[in-house]
Amino acid sequence: MRLDHAAIFEQAWDAPGTTSVELPPVAVNDVLRDRYDVRPPFRYTGSQLWDMERRKATAPDKYIPTVVRPGSADTFESVHHGELEDFTRVSDQRLWTDPERYATVIEHVRLDHENRRAFFLGTNSxxxxxxxxxxxxxxxxxxxxxxxxxxxxxxxxxxxxxVHLTDTPDPALVAAFDQLANEQYLRVFLEVHLREDLGRRLVRR
Incomplete structure (x- = not known):
């Protein structure tokens, strides 16, 4: 049976006991202008930003090396149906509240290319x-x-x-995302995409 990734995500998001975190939207071109010297000059389009998300979904160890153990990522059972792409992703990821430790994370992934949304549903096996x-x-x-x-x-x-599938909201998990929420630079996956896929030289100011 095909999963309805968006509905499953929203159900968990709205459940009273889960721990939900929404990071502030990042206006990527404003951050590039204000916080970086970029050569050659560059501005993201929505299509290019989605290209980054698509690449990151299949190679998280390349695009999120601060979270995913290098060489640990693998994907299985990729299926395309129209503008939707489904697969399962397995990787070793740092624990949110104990980043010195890794654990295997299994995710059922949907890339909604038309609406530029990517869902990752955690599962036990x-x-x-x-x-x-x-x-x-x-x-x-x-x-x-x-x-x-x-x-x-x-x-x-x-x-x-x-959204973390907790029985009651966990303040420690919310706190683990405070640094990301307050980050003044682009997130690491954007810097990787700019340097390695788009050939830009970035210097942080």
Whole structure:
């Protein structure tokens, strides 16, 4: 049965016991203008920002090296149906409240290319095509993520929501995202995309 990723995410987001975090929208071109010297000069379009999200979804260890253990990411069972693309992603990720430790994270991913929304639904286990039963690591609750592109084509916004499947809201998990919420520079995956895919030289001011 095909998952309705958006509905599952919203149900968890609205549930009274879960721990939900919505990071402030990032106007990427404003941050580039105010916080970086970029050569050659560059401004993101919405299409280019979605290209970053698409690439990041399939190679999180490249685009989020501060979170995902290098070489640990793999994807399975990619299926395309119209503007939707589904696959399962497995990687070793740092724990949100204990970043010195890693745990295996299994996510059912949907890329909605038409609406530029990417959903990642955490799950406890997954049967790989070769018959292996993969299981999620311990140490934190399962979580669902939405990454998306907002704004318009000439002034896109980088959007990020995450909901942890807790029984009661957990202030420690919310606090773990405070640094990201207050970041003055672009998030690491944007810097990687700019340097490695778009060939820009970035110097932070």
């Amino acid at each position: 997954f049967r790989a095509p070769d018959g292996r039963l993969l299981t999620a690591g311990a140490g934190q609750p399962l979580f669902h993520v939405e990454h998306s592109v907002g704004g318009n084509e000439e002034a896109p916004l980088n959007l990020w929501r995450i």
